[in-house]
Amino acid sequence: APALRSAFCVLDVPAVVLDADVDAGLIDTLMQRLRLAVAATAPEARGTPALVRGTFGPDAGALGAATLPMFFNFSPRAGILMGAGAQTYAQAQEESHVAL
Secondary structure, X not given: OHHHHHHHHHOOOXXXXXXXXXXXXXXXXXXXXXXXXXXXXXXXXXXXXXXXXXXXXXXXXXXXXXXXXXXXXHOOOHHHHHOOOHHHHHHHHHHHHHHO
């Protein structure tokens, strides 16, 4: 709960989706405990995002992996997955324009 609360302080998201390849009862229990913990420590001036149960379940990892080729081939900033910073990205863009 402390890590999730810290993320809420930095990011303004309307919802957080929780999903995993574990028993559905475990996810539901985790969501209930997180809701209580986050609500108890939320600042008064700021609401808490909705916690939503995901629907991918055991297929989540496979679906995420399946989207990577699409991301690498069609994203203008595919280097972000490899840890490339903005400067490295700009250099790669310049080199690709020079090569043309």
